[in-house]
Amino acid sequence: MTDTNNDALNDEIVERNFFDRTPEDQEAFLTQTWCNNCQAVDLGMVEPKEYEQNGVIIVEGKCAKCGEVSLTEVADESTDGEWEDER
Numbered sequence: 001m002t003d004t005n006n007d008a009l010n011d012e013i014v015e016r017n018f019f020d021r022t023p024e025d026q027e028a029f030l031t032q033t034w035c036n037n038c039q040a041v042d043l044g045m046v047e048p049k050e051y052e053q054n055g056v057i058i059v060e061g062k063c064a065k066c067g068e069v070s071l072t073e074v075a076d077e078s079t080d081g082e083w084e085d086e087r
């Protein structure tokens with residue numbers, strides 16, 4: 001990460017390790033996908049990354065077919081820390 005100007009925007013990103021997930025979880029994320037570009041499900045994705053932004057866990061990867069970045073918000077009830085849900 002580069003050290004850009006601190007804009008004090010509310011977009012704090014915390015890196016997480018996608019590969020800490022169980023193999024089943026990883027498999028699901030990598031295969032059960034939706035690609036906006038292809039307009040198709042389950043094309044699969046590659047180069048997964050995981051991070052937390054504003055308390056929302058996001059898994060990011062690239063569509064295995066077209067390479068478009070796809071983001072998946074993870075509803076993870078076991079997340080530490082509280083966060084408001086759409087209020």
Ligand SMILES: [Zn+2]
Pocket residue numbers: 035036037038039043063064065066067068
């Ligand atoms: Zn695609």
